[in-house]
Amino acid sequence: MENKKLTMSDIAKMAGVGKSTVSRYFNGGYVKDETREKLKKIIDEYHYEPNAVAQSLKAKHSHMIGIVAPCLDSITSSRMLMAIDEYLKNSGYTTIIMNTxxxxxxxxxxxEHLWRMNVDGIILLATTLTMTHQQIAAKLDIPILTVAQLFKGGISIIYDDYHAGYDVGEYGASMNHQNVLYLGVNQKDEAVGVQRKKGVLDALKDHQVKHVTVKETNFSFTDSRRIIHEYLTNHQPSLIICATDNIALACYxxxxxxxxxxxxxxxxIGFGGYEVSSLVTPSLCTIRYDNELAGQMAGKTMIQLIHKEPVAQTQLIGYQLIKGESVKKL
Known part of the structure; x- marks a missing residue:
């Protein structure tokens, strides 16, 4: 029999047992020692590997965690995804990553698709949270954890975007900059588009910076490059503060x-603390968030939720201001 055609039904026939016995064997249920040895011999001989998804549909716990990510090319997202994946793998879980x-x-x-796949929980690296998100989360019978956005009524791990933004604005003001451009993103993103921006603008206002302009872009390098190209045609601020390092590098x-x-x-100045930001000359002034810690905390929190252990509703990740060489004191 060819290995690729071998099924659980075939194994059951070869071992002279019912298919339910084979299913119990793979799912860790009770099987007589004699039968277990017989099944193991057949499985080893044919190098059979069960379909993990199909098997999970019959199991009480699939030991699979779904992760929904906004993109895979973001440096901060990839750092976090790798940390989550590593933590969960070391804890006996498999991750299924969906890129939106x-x-x-x-x-x-x-x-909803991950829920139908019988994952034990879902980690959402969110950019926007809507009423529909809340409605879906409320009907799920598995834990859902949001990272990078505050999920009201749910469990969240967030960055301290407001205070990070405030520190950046305060630093710019302390370097005597009075003509500042803030290049941000859409306010649909509560963390980056609202809290981070609010922190920067509050600090500039508190320190009486005279001329502050706000322009909107998105997370794209190409689009940010186009917008800053248009702006610099007729304006020259002394300082540009960007919502992300990617936007800052487009300006660079x-x-x-x-x-x-x-x-x-x-x-x-940017936000993100990318490695490339320290490699350019002069090096970029930026905020470095601990993405690896956020990923580890996400993995740990999800396992606690699966085991119905108590967790904090909101966990906050700190940051570090890396001054670099890209801000001049006037």
């Missing part, structure tokens, strides 16, 4: 190609 590419409809569909590229110097002509 920032598509909210796809995100909601993936949550545009500034340099215009023949301007960082920080002599324009100072620049």
């Amino acid at each position: 590419n920032h598509n909210e409809i796809r995100e909601l569909a993936f949550i 590229k545009e500034i340099m190609e215009r023949g301007l110097k960082i920080p002599d002509d324009i100072s620049l």
Whole structure:
């Protein structure tokens, strides 16, 4: 018999037992020692591996965790995903990662799809949380954990975006910058688009910075490059504060190609703490969040939720201001 055609029914016939006995064997149920040895011999001989998804549908616990991510090319997201995956693997769980590419409809569909796959829990790396998210979470009979966004009424692990933003704005003001551009993202993203922006603007206001302009882009390097290109055609702020390092690097590229110097002509600050931000010259001033810690906390919290252990409703991840070389004191 060819290995690829071997099924649980075939194994049952070869061992002279019922299919339910084979199912119990794979799911850790009771099987007589004599029968267990017979099944093991057949399985080893044919190198049979059960379909993990199909097997999980019959098991009380699948030991699979679903992860819904907005993208896979973000440095911060990939750091966190790797930390979550490593923590869960070391704890005996398999992860199923779904990439939404920032598509909210796809995100909601993936949550329901993972639930139908009988995962033990879902970790959502969210960019936007809506009433529909709350409705879906309320009807699920498995735990759902959101990371990077505050899920009201649910369990969340979030970054301290407001205070990080405030520290950045305060640092810019302390370097005597009075003409500042803040390049942010849509307010649908509560963490980056609202809290991070609010922190920066509150600090600039509290320190009486005279000229503050706010422009909106998205997380795309290309789109951010286009927007800053248009802005710099008629304006030259002394400092640009960007909602992410990716946006900051788009500004970095545009500034340099215009023949301007960082920080002599324009100072620049980002958020993210990417490795590349320290490799460019001059190195970028940025906020470094502990993405690896966030991933480990997410894995640990999800396992606690599965075991119905008490957890904090909201857990906060700290940050570090890395001053770099891209901000000049005026």
